[in-house]
Amino acid sequence: MQNHQKGSQQRRKTGKFSGPVRFSREMLSVLGDIMSVESLDTVLQKIASTIAELFSIRALIICVLDENEQIFRVRAAHGYDGERVEKIMGITYSQETVSRDLDSKYKVTENVYFIRPGPEEFVKSEEPLYFDVKAITKPRTDARSWHELDYLKIVFSEREGGLKGFIEIEEPESQQVMDDATIESLRIFAELAGVAIENAKMYQKQVEIAQRTRVLGDIIAHDINNYNQAITSYLDMALSTDVDPAKAVAYLERATRAAWGISELIQRADRLTTIEEEGGKNLGPVDLAEVMKESVGEVLRIGADRDISINLNMERGQYYISGNELVNEVFTNILSNAVQYDPHDKISVDVDVGEFFVDYRRYWCVSISDNGIGIPDSKKSVVFGRFSEGDQGPPALGLGLSIVRTIVEAYHGMVWVEDRVTGDHSKGSVFRVALPMASAE
Secondary structure, three states, rough: HHHHHHHHHHHHHOOOOOOHHHHHHOOOOOOOOHHOOOOOHHHHHHHHHHHHHOOOOOEEEEEEEEOOOEEEEEEEOOOOOOOOOHHHHOEEHHHHHHHHOOHHHHEEEEEEEEOOOOOOHOHEEEEEOOOHHHHHHHHOOOOOOOOOOOOOEEEEEEEOOOEEEEEEEEEOOOEOOOEEEEEEEHHHHHHHHHHHHHHHHHHHHHHHHHHHHHHHHHHHHHHHHHHHHHHHHHHHHHOOOOHHHHHHHHHHHHHHHHHHHHHHHHHHHHHHHHHHHOOOOEEEEEEHHHHHHHHHHHHHHHHHOOEEEEEOOOOOOEEEEEOOOOOOHHHHHHHHHHHHHHOEEEEEEEEEEEEEEEEEEEEEEEEEEOOOOOOHHHHOOOOOOOOOOOOOOOOOOHHHHHHHHHHHHHHOOEEEEEEEEEOOOEEEEEEEEEEOOOOOO
């Protein structure tokens, strides 16, 4: 990239760009770097700095669709520094907001929109994007002059045509509206950049799959070793010459249960792989109330030998979410953990459902409160992944919650855990699952 940039800078000293042909040469000179297979953030930052260099842009941002939350996040920024960058990188746009900008009245050419809002449309949350906030109230004196409120949006799509993100030009160095030749060159470059971004996302996904595969192998090896140690210990105690016959039978039964635990572990690993491949397929309206009743019933049947009370608080008759037949596994896994890791003789779990909103998106949020051993703050952010090396955790818990996370993310939902009593994890946990609302069909 440094060699390309140096060459570009030298050429710019000899004269201004003369049109699309010259731009094409410049774009080709840096295309190899942008098309290199790297992490998404690295590629995005390269694209941002390259656009700024080629087209003399003072400031721009690149937003990419967050496929889990279905909102657009700022993933790269150029022309800003310090605290402003941190604030800008926290900006998100709803699909509704982006759609308003893609109105035909703003369209300049294919995939390019020039938005010129008035001061009344100023959004304070976007203030870090402006260099002179006071200038937003100044009138436009010349149609060719760039106003502080103006921005040029160039969208890019996936191969199938779905909108995946956009490049937003906040301010050109010339302070002049770009001519048609420059805009056309920007459009072509953005199209190529969109391919690079899609390649980077696919590359990142493959890296993550490889990491999950390795992690899955680590989990299986770790937990099978735990089970094998348990089996060996129970068999040794059962075969002891001075053991009571009744106790020997009990030890053999425990060894058998541990052996079945290995089978269950392998089945869960296989299930997780299948869910990662098929979790987001055939989504449609699912009645959450019926799902919760089935999951509660299943957990109560499995734990019939324990004193378990699961209080299902659902005021409405129906709560439709977008999902498929896998949704039962989400709540069965969480409820099973709530029961399994509660040391009390009488086990009580509360389940509540309420509305949840994120940037115009509506969710049904299921909150499952237990009185178990709890999860310390250091584990809350990784509990849906796996136990890291050296952790001492219950066998297969990591796989169960990995299944939960995988399904929820396939539904474009969210899952997290909190303390039941704020600040004291030992009093139990609250698992929250937010799933997108759907209309009954």
